[in-house]
Amino acid sequence: PVTDGSRELHSLCAQLEFLLQFDLKEKRSFFGQRKDYWDFLCQGLARCRQEHEGIHFVTSLDKLKTPVGRGRAFLRYCLVHQQLAESLQLCLLDPESLCEWYYARSPFLSPKQRAEILGSLYELDCVTFHLTL
Numbered sequence: 001p002v003t004d005g006s007r008e009l010h011s012l013c014a015q016l017e018f019l020l021q022f023d024l025k026e027k028r029s030f031f032g033q034r035k036d037y038w039d040f041l042c043q044g045l046a047r048c049r050q051e052h053e054g055i056h057f058v059t060s061l062d063k064l065k066t067p068v069g070r071g072r073a074f075l076r077y078c079l080v081h082q083q084l085a086e087s088l089q090l091c092l093l094d095p096e097s098l099c100e101w102y103y104a105r106s107p108f109l110s111p112k113q114r115a116e117i118l119g120s121l122y123e124l125d126c127v128t129f130h131l132t133l
Contacts, residue, residue, distance in 0.1 A: 038071035044091025085121035
């Protein structure tokens with residue numbers, strides 16, 4: 001199993017975060033706080049009209065104060081529960097939302113690249129992750 005001490009884990013999480021932040025449009029909340037991929041994931045999963053347990057878990061953690069911290073915790077939660085590919089796929093279903101959140105260079109806007117990314121993430125479902133949440 002992959003644990004917190006794994007170098008591969010840190011590399012994987014950094015690459016996932018890079019993908020989710022690459023060509024992300026700058027958006028701000030009503031109070032001026034910069035939005036990040038965490039906000040994109042929340043909006044995308046909320047559109048599916050299902051409460052995602054990962055979102056609920058992360059928002060219940062009082063120590064997490066920033067969107068980036070919440071996003072990282074969500075990625076770890078999804079890896080442990082083998083839900084990363086499915087969760088991201090749900091967020092990528094709506095082309096209008098993708099264009100609202102990402103500029104044209106984002107790999108999520110390319111059907112071929114999006115399929116390759118999701119295919120790789122689905123392969124992670126057979127990997128066991130023992131991470132501290």
